[in-house]
Amino acid sequence: MNPAHEFVARDRAQHPPAVTPIYKTSVLRGPHRPLISLQNSQSEVTGPAFGNSALGPLDNDLILNHAKTGEPIGERVIVHGRVLDGSARPVGGVLVEFWQANAGGRYRHRNDSYVAPIDPNFGGCGRTITDADGRYHFRTVKPGPYPYRNRVNDWRPAHIHFSVFGSGFAQRLITQMYFEGDPLIRHDSILATVPDGAARDRLVARLDLDASVPLDTLAYRWDIVLRGSRSTLFENRLQGN
């Protein structure tokens, strides 16, 4: 993508507002003042680039990238999809990172004290770079649901956190992916921060039997859409700077 193109305005109706009382932590951490809208300059349309040489060969394989004495316990899954922009063009060559709990819902993090045990063979993070068609894939175990202090009996549905870079820093996105059919989805206080039902549904990965490996690993498919850039048919205000 030509970095001189500026991005279309972010449609904030697709995103959660800053303060969403159902998710209690947001009440003191969401700004009260309106955001100040900036037309893009170089500071927003450019962004860091990452090459495959920055990554290791097992970085997209969570089944093997922290295996010490064997493989992790849990439901083996492949997660794959495409990163597209708002004009449905593939976004190739961008860094996608992911992290998650283990099969029992326990995170490998010094601040997580949930009773379910750490899996000695599971780290829970990985990363990859999209190919020219915007495709990404990784292998992992399906994460378990996880209780957390919000309402007294709140449980997160099984989910994988995603961080995505585009060509410009203005496309920077962190989100979460859920699994089709999980009954906890409709009770989740964090997914509920997204006001639009169709938008929430876009965070749910579909079971993809066609991409599964028989007698080995199931697959889920999830596509990610980053902000599109404007078609500058009669002007390009960023050129000539």
Add this chain to the structure above:
Amino acid sequence: MITPDALGYLRETPSQTAGPYVHIGLIPRQAGFDIFENNLGEAAFDPTAEGERIRIEGRILDGAGALVRDALVEIWQADASGRYPAQGMNDPSGRGWARTGTDFETGLWSFETIKPGRVPGRRGHGRMAPHINLWIVARGINTGLSTRLYFADEEAANAEDPVLGIVEQPERRRTLVARREVRDDRPCYVLDIRLQGEGETVFFDI
């Protein structure tokens, strides 16, 4: 499922909070384990990059004035001559991008970097004052927050900066200007970020 609208456009994937364990994925050493050979984002520039070495640091405070100790901060900045490292190139001086977590005890974030030069503004605008773009995510932040760090010793450039200029209230502009200190003979710029309430930092919809 993703379906194009009547004009063939796709809507952006909704943001979700990075959660309290964002470190696992993006800075696993802070989560408490080592997994990658190459940890991304440890420095914005290589030691050989030209320019004045500076430290930037600050804390993040919530609407009750409490420290936010589980945030992730990313920076994106130009080099000393005001150029952003080119997309798709292996810029020998570095990527211009780095990230870190606020400290679990002190709540402090910091970067060792170089002071950026002035970058051109949009057409019709003058050059922007030296600034570093910040992006903040954390538990309780539903969509990443974009802001900028400007430098207190760039008074003249700040006064003509086209972005500071669109912040209507002058006292709000000051929430973006880091104060300068000298520590061990090296400049350190300090900027606290207030997510909400009195002295609330200016955040941008970029």
